[in-house]
Amino acid sequence: MTGFAADVLTLYPEMFPGPLGVSLAGRALGEGGWQLTATQIRDFAEGRHRNVDDTPAGGGPGMVMRADVLARAIDAVSPPDDSRPRLLMTPRGAPLKQARVRELAAGPGVVIICGRFEGVDERVISRRRLEEVSIGDYVLSGGEVAAIVLLDAVVRLLPGVMGNDLSGLAESFEEGLLEHAQYTRPPVFEDEVIPPVLLSGDHAKVDAWRRADAEQVTAERRPDLWAVHRATKGRK
Numbered sequence: 001m002t003g004f005a006a007d008v009l010t011l012y013p014e015m016f017p018g019p020l021g022v023s024l025a026g027r028a029l030g031e032g033g034w035q036l037t038a039t040q041i042r043d044f045a046e047g048r049h050r051n052v053d054d055t056p057a058g059g060g061p062g063m064v065m066r067a068d069v070l071a072r073a074i075d076a077v078s079p080p081d082d083s084r085p086r087l088l089m090t091p092r093g094a095p096l097k098q099a100r101v102r103e104l105a106a107g108p109g110v111v112i113i114c115g116r117f118e119g120v121d122e123r124v125i126s127r128r129r130l131e132e133v134s135i136g137d138y139v140l141s142g143g144e145v146a147a148i149v150l151l152d153a154v155v156r157l158l159p160g161v162m163g164n165d166l167s168g169l170a171e172s173f174e175e176g177l178l179e180h181a182q183y184t185r186p187p188v189f190e191d192e193v194i195p196p197v198l199l200s201g202d203h204a205k206v207d208a209w210r211r212a213d214a215e216q217v218t219a220e221r222r223p224d225l226w227a228v229h230r231a232t233k234g235r236k
């Protein structure tokens with residue numbers, strides 16, 4: 001059990017908890033293992049139309065989220081002394097990595113701002129010290145799905161959320177390698193057998209096979225990860 005508290009600011013609070021309400025994260029949420037609050041940004045807008053966005057300064061297409069409205073929403077859920085990081089989900093952000101996911105899981109929680117439209121006024125990013133985070137080099141229609149991805153990755157690491165059986169998986173990624181291939185019953189599937197070494201009962205040989213497979217698949221699929229692995233951990 002932890003007091004991990006996630007606040008999400010969004011124009012679509014009905015998207016939460018969404019997938020976070022089922023499976024491991026959902027059970028932990030139901031048991032009070034973590035807290036999730038989705039807040040409607042529009043509730044902090046003023047005027048008859050409650051506008052949260054406006055046309056970009058300098059012209060051009062699309063709309064930009066207003067700094068004043070977003071700042072009021074942020075201040076309502078995250079006062080200046082809040083120790084939780086404030087994340088802005090945006091394709092302009094720093095790529096999310098497992099190392100940051102681990103840091104977040106070890107902390108008190110997160111405040112996540114979901115961007116929409118063409119962007120967010122730069123002044124609220126600097127004044128509220130928002131950490132811009134991207135989940136990959138593609139453009140989603142908004143930050144909500146990205147926030148769900150980030151929270152899923154974080155919540156599974158909270159103490160007591162996941163069985164210990166899966167902890168090895170995270171450790172493997174920690175080493176900078178992709179996972180080795182997996183097999184289970186039946187022993188023959190459409191004429192294809194399980195690599196015999198995996199059924200040999202020789203744990204040292206199984207470990208060596210898995211290691212070699214992980215290295216091969218990483219080198220083939222992710223030359224970027226492979227280069228880092230070889231330059232660091234691979235040296236020992």
Ligand code: ADE
Binds near residue numbers: 115133138141143
């Ligand atoms: N919003 C839109 N696209 C995104 C991405 N790739 N990562 C995070 N937030 C986003």
